[in-house]
Every structure is written in structure tokens, then in C-alpha cells.
Amino acid sequence: MAGLSPSERRLQKELMSLMKEPPPGMEVDSDKAEQNLNLWTIHMKGAEGTLYDGEEFQLQFKFGPKYPFDSPEVTFIGNNIPVHPHVYSNGHICLSILTDDWSPALSVQSVCLSIVSMLSSCKEKKRPPDNTFYVKTCNKNPKKTKWWYHDDSV
């Protein structure tokens, strides 16, 4: 792995472990990730016995050169964006570990697990109350949004 920056080295390592031992219901598009180490797509299945059972989603991770000091940009992409009170219809996710509560000890895997668990604890499928306004006015990069985290129950 000579010649790689520390951030690339870490991503390479994470990619290998995700390919070798993917968490249940998750699969990283390894061809795509190997082509561009800074842009990953992860296929994710809704957990069994939850409102999202049987659904499939795609998560996109964008890594900046300061990863893991800066959090990755994580959004849902594709034609199935989960209907969830913290997920906007443009794929943006309101989850504190993606901005304020990020730590370099977190990883792609732990972020994916948090997102699955966020979906799993959902009791009623609905969009955030400010979805229409947000989607119209937000920056393309969800990290530029000043999120207000005020509901940990879902």
C-alpha cells in the first residue's frame, strides 16, 4: 500500500474488511469503490421484522481528503429513498454522527449499522415535517446543513 495517503490507506483497509466480512444485509459495490476510493455505494437491505423489511436501499459515501478527521458525506441515492422521519426525499439524512457527533473511531461499517438501526426503530413511515421546504432550499452537500438534532427516539 505504498504511495497512498493515510486517508486512502484507511479507506483501502475499510474496503477490504467490508468486502471480506460484510455486516448482514449490506454489500459494498467493490468495483466502483476500487475505481474511485473516495466514492462508495453500499447496498443495504431493510432489517427483517421492521417497517423496511424487504426493501432495498443504496447509500452513497463521499470521503474528503481529511477523512477520518472529517466525516464522510452520506446520502441515500437511487429510486428507493426510505420514507423515514429523519430521511429527506432527496436522500439527506439527519443523523448526528454524520456531523456534530462524528469521531474518527467511527467507520463506514459503524455508520451503516447506525443507519440500519435508525430505520429499524421507526414506528411510522413518514417524511420529516419540513421535507418540502428543506429539499427546495438545501445545499447539495448535507454537511452544509445546520442540523438540529432534537429527537433521538426514532
Place this chain on the structure above:
Amino acid sequence: MGNCLKGSSTDDLSPLRNAETTSETTTSEQPWIPYREVNPGGPIFYPSPGISCSVNQLSEEDQVKIAKKLGFIQHLPTGTYDGCKKNRECVICMIEFIVGDPVRYLPCLHIYHKKCIDAWLMRSFTCPSCMEPVDAALLTSYETK
């Protein structure tokens, strides 16, 4: 529940360099310099996570904050990795510790490569592993001296 006021966080693309003023115990065998980038315009600081700016853009308040941070960081114990089996890899760079690596100990007893954790502490004074704030304990020991 998400609420979403458009923020103006300065997420810049400029190459960055950390405020690395601690020069003790730098060993010579270091071809890799984790997470330290060079900025031709001078050192770059991180008054808070995700926000970076160069010295002359800093407010006086931020300068004081950063100077304090640098002081605190230098009061955290350092050492070299002794092969202890409990800590095998640095969770920041995900590279296994090698006996002799310069490491830093946080009050919660988590250890990291010195360069990795110093770069993080300049952004946030929390332990990456347990999120325990690092400064509370430190403040008391530091200020009563």
C-alpha cells in the same frame, strides 16, 4: 427529527496542515506523516470540527482557544508503544501499533498514535473511542499547578 437551517460552515478544499508544534519525541523513522498536509500560506487551524482557517483569519478568541488547546495537548502523557496486547491498532489510522511507535495516552486510558490523536484533539477535545471529554480532568490538574 431533522431540522435544517442552511449553515455556512467553511468546508474548504485548500491543502491543510495541522498545528503541530510539539516537537518532543519525534523519532527519525517516519516516512509517513499521518494527516498532515502542507499549506503554503501558513499553518491551518481548526477552531471546531469541520471548520478550518489560517492564522490570520482567526479571531482573537479562537487564537486563545487554540493556544490553550496546544497547551493542554502537551500536558497529556506520551510514550512509546510497548507491545501491550490490549491495544493493537490505532483506531484513527487503523494501522497496527508497532513497538516503539510514539503514542499518546488520554485520561480515559485510550491510546493512539501521537500524530493521529493530536490532529484530532486540535479539532475536538473528546476521545474518539469513548467520546469522553478530555479537558475536564485536565483542566483541574493543569490549573491548580
